[in-house]
Amino acid sequence: MNILEKAEQMLRAHPLCDYCLGRQFALLGFGLENKSRGKAIKSLLTMEGHRLLHNEELASSLLRVVAINGSFDMARDILMHFSKFPQEKPACFLCEGQVENSAVIAYKAIEELKGLEFSTFLVGVELPHRIAEREDEFKARFNVTHGESMKSQFSRNIGKQIYEITGKEVDYRKPDLVVLANPFTNFVQLQTNPVYVGGKYRKLVRGIPQSRWVCGECNGKGCEICSWTGKRYSDSIEELIGIPILKITKGEEMAFHGSGREDVDARMLGFGRPFVLEVKKPKTRFFDLKKLELTINDNAKGKIEVHDLYFANKNIIRRLKKAxxxxxxxxxxxxxxxxxxxxxxxxxxxxxxxxxxxxxxxxxxxxxxxxxxxxxxxxxxxxxxxxxxxxxxxxxxxxxxxxxxxxxxxxxxxxxxxxxxxxxxxxxxxxxxxxxxxxx
Ligand SMILES: [Zn+2]
Ligand SMILES: [Zn+2]
Incomplete structure (x- = not known):
């Protein structure tokens, strides 16, 4: 079955917007948005319908199908010209008109992005169950072999609109943040990816554990034994390095990843031990690492020292763990x-x-x-x-x-x-x- 025959079958069965019709043929042709694909197909069907106008029963004519189920103005205009007014404008069977509306979600996301520092993002889309199932059934019924999913359509549309307004780029592999959206419920949520700062630390004195050590007596609540600090040791490498980073990133939580650990009563000398400090939900992710190094070393003077700070990533943590x-x-x-x-x-x-x-x-x-x-x-x-x-x-x-x-x-x-x-x-x-x- 050729493209036009298949598209006609689809339109005879259901109202479909330009995006949703074009999307069923998304893998055919290059440099074309699905909206243009859908329009091109509807234009050709309109021309064919026009040719057949006087040989067909009006009620079931191709022109009428494209005018109504295609909500297509050219077909509508031709019918009007012959004083045959089609009244109905049904909503798209697949997306219920939401693809055309994706700017609403994009603007909502842009509002939420205000005050956050990032250079790359990705849009993740969730669809209601009924919509996803309907799309699957539709694809199976019409044997769609060169189509694209509604999810990627939404994610591309919203991503493009955010890009056009903020200038931030879409990154599929390692985005700074993910915009999660459900266009059918107008739900938008941001997931900020962590910031990772790697480096090496030297521990100059004994008696400092690598991670924060909660007091075993009070479980961190604070008691006489721990002088109401809730901690067995007042300092830890995690805190000496992490707290300044947490402050600068305005993050919510941190995690320390060391390439192994020394005992509390051992020093760590030489070039130091590699580590990565992970900050979850940071608001700021661009800062001067040299300055940060000075701040950490100043605060922790005589206790620990960091050097060679760099922006790390998840893979580096994985490698660190193979200490x-x-x-x-x-x-x-x-x-x-x-x-x-x-x-x-x-x-x-x-x-x-x-x-x-x-x-x-x-x-x-x-x-x-x-x-x-x-x-x-x-x-x-x-x-x-x-x-x-x-x-x-x-x-x-x-x-x-x-x-x-x-x-x-x-x-x-x-x-x-x-x-x-x-x-x-x-x-x-x-x-x-x-x-x-x-x-x-
Ligand atoms: Zn649609
Ligand atoms: Zn205690």
């Missing part, structure tokens, strides 16, 4: 419960280089981690004597190795360990992460 791909260099001060010989220190160096450590999840984290056995590799260990019973160990190992347990042995759960090699008690005193070496 185990990184190798790390740690510095650990160890105390032995008796004096230790040079030979013994050399033995630690020898055994803990180029070796795989078998490690069962440490007892101290068992309450929040699954009890698993991991095999982690140590590339090299260097040992330096500090006193008769203290030494400094520099350990370059695969990410994910628990270093404190490498010293104590954790009652045999980590093997080999400094304690098991020397068969004496060894206590970790101070831990620093000296470097995180990216595995990419």
């Amino acid at each position: 185990e791909a990184n190798s790390k260099i740690y510095r650990m001060i160890v105390m032995f419960d008796q004096s230790i010989s040079d030979e013994e220190l050399q033995k630690i160096e020898r055994v803990l280089s180029d070796v795989t450590i078998r490690q069962q999840t440490p007892q101290r984290v068992l309450h929040r981690r699954a009890d698993l056995r991991r095999d982690k590799y140590i590339y090299k260990t260097k040992v330096k004597r500090l006193s008769y019973n203290q030494a400094e160990l520099q350990i370059h190992c695969q990410g994910g190795l628990y270093i404190k347990e490498l010293i104590t042995g954790d009652k045999g759960r980590t093997n080999p360990s400094v304690a098991s090699i020397l068969r004496i008690k060894a206590t970790p005193l101070q831990l620093d992460v000296l470097e995180i070496i990216s595995g990419e």
Whole structure:
């Protein structure tokens, strides 16, 4: 069946606006909006109807079908010319006239967008059930093979109108925000995508957890034990970095994503640990990262330091989470419960280089981690004597190795360990992460 025959069948069955008729043939022809497609088809049908005018029963004539069900002025004018006035102007069977009205939604969206900073957007459309079902049935009944959905029609129309007024571009992949609209209920809602700020942090002092640590006594409500702060530690890296960013973006919520984490009592030195701070529902998304860096570092002076800030995205968080791909260099001060010989220190160096450590999840984290056995590799260990019973160990190992347990042995759960090699008690005193070496 050719295009005109099919279009005639559709119009004989239902009133259809220019958009909805044209849309059934959307994949045919280039650089044409569906409205023009629909008009072109209706024009040709009108010409055909005009040719047949005197051979057809008026009531069922093609001209009358295009004039009424097509609401098409040219067909109407011809009938009027022959004093045959068609009265009815039924609403489009598929969109009920709403596609022509999409500017209403566009203006409503533009109102809501005022005061928000963004450069790209996308329009997502929801249709009432009955409308979506009707469209599906229609397409099946007329075997529409080159059509487009009503949803994309609406989304393109509304997007174009927003673009023409605001100058902001439509982005299908990573829009700054999404305009959700239901043109049949006049519903408009904005979904602002998060802002992500990535960088690296150094932690210069011990005693700061990575994430906000809620007081276990009062569950954050505030009690005597936590001096009414609701927190076990007054500072966290998440807050020291996140609060200035939350302020500048006027966002509602934040989430901290680190490439692994060090213990509360370990420092993080060297070039620092990669992180991404995510701000949900930001109102501002363009700001000077250099200034932000200064603000964070000023506020957190002596505690932490950030550098190399950049605008990140979701994919970077995914990569950060594969922190185990990184190798790390740690510095650990160890105390032995008796004096230790040079030979013994050399033995630690020898055994803990180029070796795989078998490690069962440490007892101290068992309450929040699954009890698993991991095999982690140590590339090299260097040992330096500090006193008769203290030494400094520099350990370059695969990410994910628990270093404190490498010293104590954790009652045999980590093997080999400094304690098991020397068969004496060894206590970790101070831990620093000296470097995180990216595995990419
Ligand atoms: Zn329509
Ligand atoms: Zn408390």
